[in-house]
Amino acid sequence: MAITSHDPIPTSQLDGAVKDYSRDKVYVLTALFLAALTVIEIMTYAFPDFPVWSGNLVIAVLMILMAIKFFTVVYIFMHLRFDKPILTWIFWAGVTLAAGVYLVALCTFRIFWPGHHG
Amino acid sequence: MANAVQTHESVAAADAHAPHAHIDHDTNTGISNTKLGMWLFLASECLLFGGLITTYLLYKHPLEGPTPKEIFDIPFTSTSSFVLLMSSLTMVLAVSAIERGDHQRLRIWLGATALLGATFISGQIYEFTVFVREGLGFTTSRFSSAFYTLTGFHGVHVTVGIIMLMSLVLLSLRGKLPEHRAETVEIIGLYWHFVDVVWIFIFAVVYLIP
Structure with a gap:
């Protein structure tokens, strides 16, 4: 069957670099990392007296977590690192x-x- | 037909051997004008949301009406935030699917992203309804006006994103989204991730920081 410009390329016809596509694994691991950071953010609300973020420290902790999440999404999900x-x-x-x-x-x-x- | 096959093979070859699947375009920058335009738009959006967040920070202490601490339901908003965060994963998997020519997975991931976005918006509508019922209308206080404007603007952005995602699904179903147009999906993905990034900021600054 002839391939037209509108047909998808069957994965079997592509070479290993595309077929394996290890970037998907990186994306899933990145999402898990982001989820873990979100859990820590929520813990600052659930356990406000925890020594690491007690008092005004919570602002610094939340700002750092937010910055890490921001950079992770922008550089990995938005491909800025690769572009x-x-x-x-x-x-x-x-x-x-x-x-x-x-x-x-x-x-x-x-x-x-x-x-x-x- | 020979040209079409050639186009396919060259795109597939470029995708296979390019480390990050970004193909150079015939422009001065090597980036397509649409992609460049989207990044410029996102840069300008930083100023829009920066202004709204600044206004919120200035007006977060209400002179009358309920306070943020009294009204916010953090566990509920945390769940919504998690849903939006996971939609970024499904979006990037959609981009990945079209880059390797897997149209079925593309539609699944785009649909999943739109569904997660719709879940987030439903949660926001529910949250607004509860707040209004508890006496926090748009004009109740300077805090409420700033809060509804900021989160409402973000909600509108998510809604626009959902419309664009559904349009992509329809285009794909009609066979009008071949893999050499993967950049269209990538550009809409950029918009979607930006909306997620803005919410990361809003969630921390508006809801979590005391």
């Missing part, structure tokens, strides 16, 4: 601009000052 560097520059330009502008805005309203309640 052209220009895409990394474009995305980080947006993130950095947003973070800079809004941190200044929050500082203008003295949100990080002690006793701030909006």
Whole structure:
């Protein structure tokens, strides 16, 4: 049977590099890692007195966990790690601009000052 | 026909031997304009959601009405967050499926992603309904306005994503999504993952940080 441009390529006709496709395994392991981090995040709520994140430490712990999850999704699921560097520059330009502008805005309203309640 | 077979073979060969299945395009950057456009759009979306999150942080202490601590149901939102996180896995598996020409799995993973997204949206609608019943309307306080605007905007993004995913399923069923158009799935996948990334931020900042 002739193959047309609209037909799928049968997996059997592809060579091993595609057939094995070990990236799927990486994706599943990444998802499990993200799920584990989410469980830790939820534990900060369920067990607020746990020494690692007691008191104001919880903010730092949650921010670190959030940053790890953010980087993992962006670099592995969004393929930024495997793609052209220009895409990394474009995305980080947006993130950095947003973070800079809004941190200044929050500082203008003295949100990080002690006793701030909006 | 010979050209079509050639196209297939070259795409398959490129996919098989390229370490990460990203084929160079005939543009100055080597990236297709659509993909470049999507990344630029996502960069601009950082500013949109950054603005909404900043507004929420400024207004999170309500002067009247229920407080976040009184109203949030963390176990329920955690489950929703987990569902959205897992939809990123099914999305990336869909991209992987089309790159190796497995159209049946592509449709299964796209359908699963849309279903998980719909579950998340259903949870959000339920959450909003409960909040309104408990006296937290859109105009109840500055906190409620900022909260509903932020999470509502995110919900709209998820809904748009579901529509795009279902469109891909329909295109695939009609045979209009051959593997040399895998990048279409990848680009919609980028949007979906970004929506997930934004929720990772919202979940921590809005719901978990006291």
